[in-house]
Amino acid sequence: MAWSAHGGGPAAARRMSPRGGSPYTIGIEGEALAEYQKKYITEMKTGDKIDSVLSVHYKKSPSEYRNGVMFEFRVADRTGQITVKFWGGEDAEEVAKMHSSISRDSVVRVRGTVGEYRGQMEIAINPADGEGFSLLSEGDFELTDLIEKRKDIDESVAKMRELIGSIEDQYLRALLDRVFGDEAFMKRFSECPASIMLHSNEIGGLIHHTMNVADHCLIAWKQYGEMDRDLLLAGALLHDIGKVESFRVTTNINQTEEGIFLGHLIIGMTMAQKAIDSIEGFPKDKRNKLLHILLSHHGRKEWGSPVEPAIPEALTIHYADDFDAKLEYMLIRREEATTDDSWLWDTRFRRHIYLG
Ligand SMILES: [Fe+2]
Ligand SMILES: [Fe+2]
Known part of the structure; x- marks a missing residue:
């Protein structure tokens, strides 16, 4: 120092x-x-x-x-x-x-x-x-x-590459390669926080959250094999890519103007749309489903999604996303609690959290 x-x-x-x-x-x-x-x-x-x-x-x-x-x-x-x-x-x-x-x-x-x-x-x-x-x-x-940086970023990147490698559908694989194969983008993605205040507000938080969502989705797929594994996995990996353009990390984590004006769902969908449209012959049905997953991942209109999950893969990604964000938040709140009381009233969660 x-x-x-x-x-x-x-x-x-x-x-x-x-x-x-x-x-x-x-x-x-x-x-x-x-x-x-x-x-x-x-x-x-x-x-x-x-x-x-x-x-x-x-x-x-x-x-x-x-x-x-x-x-x-x-x-x-x-x-x-x-x-x-x-x-x-x-x-x-x-x-x-x-x-x-x-x-x-x-x-x-x-x-x-x-x-x-x-x-x-x-x-x-x-x-x-x-x-x-x-x-x-x-x-x-x-x-x-000033800002926490996760120590497992390299492992998450390696794990992500492995998951991408497991995708068999040629179009979805090409799409993921196009997005995450761009080294400059991958660096920004892997160093991006997942949020400002809620969950994973640290450098590397986004890839950590993305891997958790992908893991939860794969567990669900094992249970409900009728879902399209490749679509589920591609959707999980891409669901928050818009956050790369939504956050700016300096000595604080801030939202960019684009992030505030448009939100990461629309930004992410636009990024995915652009990548899809550069891949020749990308099937229209797959395009619609994937973009639908990105737009519906907040689950409800009042939670910021313009459309609500209409396919099993979108529903699974929404719950996996919500589950990871909320569980991680609750664990952090418990860990960081400074009160001697056994209960903590959480204003964001609007509920009690038991600290015992
Ligand atoms: Fe999101
Ligand atoms: Fe997310």
Whole structure:
């Protein structure tokens, strides 16, 4: 980790304070500095003095308080999110300068003290005590401190290639080869997260989720052999390809404009359609069924699918997708729960989750 004692190196210090030496840049020296330790968000406890690298999600405008001007911003690392409150002094211009030094996706090194407000943990930065924050440039931090990266990406890629190799239908095989045989696309696909907040929000989350969906589908096929294995498998592997164009991974996972405007179902269907149309003689019936699977995989119109599953393969993919997303989410919520209570009320799930 390339951190200097004053945080962010000379470039960041210059950027933050053109006059050299803002009273608000990190200024703790000597023994007091040793108290401040690098901690990930989920490791932080009330009273901790932290010195951590965090990425900015959003910031709020400065406002006045008893001792001057303050502002808050929301930050994240690979373990979670937390609010930071910067308690500046009376020099509103200096506080404004600090405020404008950061924006969404900025990476900052924060020295502050962990506290609690209305039951939520937060970090307070008190410049009067020598605490502060500074902007970091690329190369001053590790992206993997900010976003989790799965360690099994290579295995998933190998497994995916094996599954593609097992497809006998010449047209579906040609389609998968066309989509996933493109090395640049495969790299983006294998490093794409599966979601921002819900399940598999980590680099490599999408291929992990895709492999799970494919596995569940194959189990179902063993039980219900009348389904078309090749169509089921091709649909499972392709169902979320639109996410590659829907997410942008920087220091945060964000949605692209295309993702927000169109959604990954339509984007994915358009990508598949383009690939299908470049394959000569691709049967129309297969084309319709495959595109139908991509469009119907959310299962219901109110869940974002313009059409609802009309063939067994589409129904199976929808349930496999929903099952994996929800199960993974519940397991993560249980693992990450910080309450001493045996029950957790989950607002997204709108149900209780038992932690015992
Ligand atoms: Fe999806
Ligand atoms: Fe999915």
